[in-house]
Amino acid sequence: MQTMLESLVEKHRPAAREGKVAEYIPELAKQDPRQLGVAVVDPAGEVHAAGDYRTRFTLQSISKLVSLMVALMDHGEEGVFSKVGMEPTGDPFHSLYKLEIADEAKPLNPMINAGAIVVSSLIRGRTVEERAERVIHLVREMADNPDIDMNRAVYRSERDTADRNRALAYFLKGCGVIDEVEETLDIYFRQCSICVDCIDLARMGLCLAQNGVTLRGKRVIPEDIARLAKTFMVTCGMYNASGEFAIRVGIPAKSGVSGGILALVPGRMGIGVFGPALDKKGNSITGTRLLEDFSKKLGLSIF
Amino acid sequence: MQTMLESLVEKHRPAAREGKVAEYIPELAKQDPRQLGVAVVDPAGEVHAAGDYRTRFTLQSISKLVSLMVALMDHGEEGVFSKVGMEPTGDPFHSLYKLEIADEAKPLNPMINAGAIVVSSLIRGRTVEERAERVIHLVREMADNPDIDMNRAVYRSERDTADRNRALAYFLKGCGVIDEVEETLDIYFRQCSICVDCIDLARMGLCLAQNGVTLRGKRVIPEDIARLAKTFMVTCGMYNASGEFAIRVGIPAKSGVSGGILALVPGRMGIGVFGPALDKKGNSITGTRLLEDFSKKLGLSIF
Amino acid sequence: MQTMLESLVEKHRPAAREGKVAEYIPELAKQDPRQLGVAVVDPAGEVHAAGDYRTRFTLQSISKLVSLMVALMDHGEEGVFSKVGMEPTGDPFHSLYKLEIADEAKPLNPMINAGAIVVSSLIRGRTVEERAERVIHLVREMADNPDIDMNRAVYRSERDTADRNRALAYFLKGCGVIDEVEETLDIYFRQCSICVDCIDLARMGLCLAQNGVTLRGKRVIPEDIARLAKTFMVTCGMYNASGEFAIRVGIPAKSGVSGGILALVPGRMGIGVFGPALDKKGNSITGTRLLEDFSKKLGLSIF
């Protein structure tokens, strides 16, 4: 396994030149596109890792999965899915037009930005800090790592440049779907800025692979919510490339524009990948290829 | 004329019950839908007016015409039309989706909100107040009324409830079309809140009917810019009912969601109408019918 | 006038290289892009013409104006406008998507293909030939030229390659807006294939400029229908460049993808132009520039 991971990193690192780091968030634009790391954790706690697996990066859209689980714990399925749908969409993650042309301004799913903003608005707590802290707390629990925290430079960078997300949030407020724009976005930017490495991601993946039970055996997510999260990873986890990823890789995964991918094989392993060179749809180009190769070599597809 | 105007007001006032005042701006929601007033001014300065012609109301979208003329004086046709188009659109005034699905985020024309926000961003001046003041100044000049000013309660009401306009502005900023959201919107809300009555509107109409020369004979708008404004009134002046208005009424006009309509007959008269009950597209329902009747009775259509 | 027309033709002919003939209809693709002709007819019957004004070409979309007038004579305004709107649209002439995303499958206006197909379906007669013949008949009457007929090669060429128009027609049938696809399209292709020259177009323009009375003094169109047609020429006559044309040229005009433009100055003249090199929106590039220059030199804008 160790050797395989190392050779996969070397094999796929050159594809970085076909992609680009996320340029619209200044802090992310500083990342080195040629970095590529991977970590795998199995239920016995054995860890295999290769490449730049120690590099720290922010969760970005991976956090949408965690905030969804917090919102589901707060409001139940009915409460959440009355405000956001469950359907994958063929549109880019920051798309807005369907909110306007549909009969109802209900984001199609919680993995696109509009849907994730609605989800962030649902997280309970007395203050913005407390509400965001609840997402960070679940990340720490899933990863068995109490040191995880947000990266303040990324947080500020996102907050100051999030024009499209503000457009989405004001549109949703105008339709009565959310009440507060800046508070909601503040939670959203904070959760996006949570900082991890590949091993953290792999442990988070293992927690979902075990339906909500961490490596150390602690249940931190109710089973039905963990299953639901895994389902969204399959249908909507890789933006509007989720269908292709299901066919070519076939395991639950959620990506972020930092270049991270949280993946898992049910019951068998959690996987964390980091490769900041992105393809046009916003997924790590090196990370996706590494995962496809890894899945095919070991026959991991759930289909 | 006087008798005709009075009988037109009485005839069309009852149609108010088929419409509604603009409810999304609290200050406008307070208006009495049954009000209806009209004023007509001819080049000799003769004024005929009937109904609630003394009621004061805010320009709202009528101001888009004035800010367009200021921006054209500042940047010329090329400068303005590199950022906003000249084409009518079949979509509602606050529509956003076409900015996303088009190849280029260029609002189709300066009379829809997205286009008008871009135009407001182009108005020169050192401060927001100074820039908005230049629009107010041109309104005063066109109407020969130095007392015209903004209504601060309406201004604050718009500023605090303009979610959709903020969504538009942030979207445009995200696409690099405007630089500043809050400053630009502040100018936009200020110009929308300029307060007039039917006689002011009629005098503004006469100024355009005379290609930029006021009732007192002062040129306040270059002739080519006045002509251009009149053309936009015909193709885009009544939101996405402009085509029907051209067919049924046939004179240049610009409406606002306050219920005002600035209209004119080239070389012959300026017309100001006020009727706050709106149809579904945002035009005064009583005002539109009164103008149609008036135009047919006197054969005013330019077609 | 004669000299001016000749110099305008020479001045604008070179712009042909910036455009292209319509390539999707094989018969039109054979046209020589460098041709450019113009004819002007005044109420006294004086004719001035220059360039390739004797070349014959097909009406294409110009026929939409004529079929609209026939349908209005058959069904009245209410009958026609219950099925097709009056609003200009910012979309290309063969666009379909708005029929799907709108609440109702009602084409926005009779000058886009979807709307013109609905109009063709409304023309009365016992057979397709008879119904198409009624459009041809009105063209002959407007142009005072009984020899006008359709070009059968163009008709067949259109019929065999009209995939997008068939898509539109089947979509409209699926929505219950039209009953018969092939019959309706057959009328549509026949009217598009009516063959004229610049002088015919100029006479047709004069007939509209005189509100429905031909050069020889015969009323062939009711006045209100002629006015309505002129209004559509201003708001929708040049596809989704109508707004710009209104600003830059300012006279009623209707173009076709053959490169023809029927234009007029109310009460003063009819104008026929032919220049088959088209811009991206489907209007004659040389013809549009010639008309702009001509309108500015003589101050013809109605605005």
Next chain:
Amino acid sequence: MQTMLESLVEKHRPAAREGKVAEYIPELAKQDPRQLGVAVVDPAGEVHAAGDYRTRFTLQSISKLVSLMVALMDHGEEGVFSKVGMEPTGDPFHSLYKLEIADEAKPLNPMINAGAIVVSSLIRGRTVEERAERVIHLVREMADNPDIDMNRAVYRSERDTADRNRALAYFLKGCGVIDEVEETLDIYFRQCSICVDCIDLARMGLCLAQNGVTLRGKRVIPEDIARLAKTFMVTCGMYNASGEFAIRVGIPAKSGVSGGILALVPGRMGIGVFGPALDKKGNSITGTRLLEDFSKKLGLSIF
């Protein structure tokens, strides 16, 4: 199992009154909405069935899965996916607008009508009959039932009323994606009209559950193609309710507007359901609820 299936049928049959049979295809409109049947086949060949499991119905969209596999055998993944995408879409099955507003007229996936029409165009053979026969042949092989054939009355009914599908096909032809409209649609209508019962569907499901090997042990589909088909069932199998179905039911399934659903549990069973009362998205309302209940009782979700 037998008792469970019987009680599930009785429990969910009343939900039929919340749905409607497909009314746009006259032959389908004749179906009795209160019918509900289910059959389950396991690898040992044991069959359990309840309700109206002997009623015969047509495959409709379920055939899209079979034609996709034939096309993949003919052209490989690259050949097929150069013309049709792999992404789920939030839009209804007969939607067209995205083909127009996207940069490229490439249907998002092979399970929406536009994509399935492209797939039908790719099936090889000398004649339309031979090409359609190849789809029927694979259905017979998967179901181990040589008597399966098309229902000619349904075929003719579809052919004569398929306005929207013709619109889609002509649109695709206009974009150069398919060459022949009527031939392609003929194959498409023939495959939609293939007539089966619940046991046939269950056997087809078992064949996919065994990655392409039938109940009798015959490989009729290459393994990688069977896996790919199952993946599409999860991401796009239930039209634009696939995301919700994945969450609530969690097994690969493909529905048709006849009311049939082909479903499976990998390695364990094939399931055929028939209930012609449809919900608004075109899925069997009784069948979907029965499957949800069945899946939850037995813990069948793959997630």
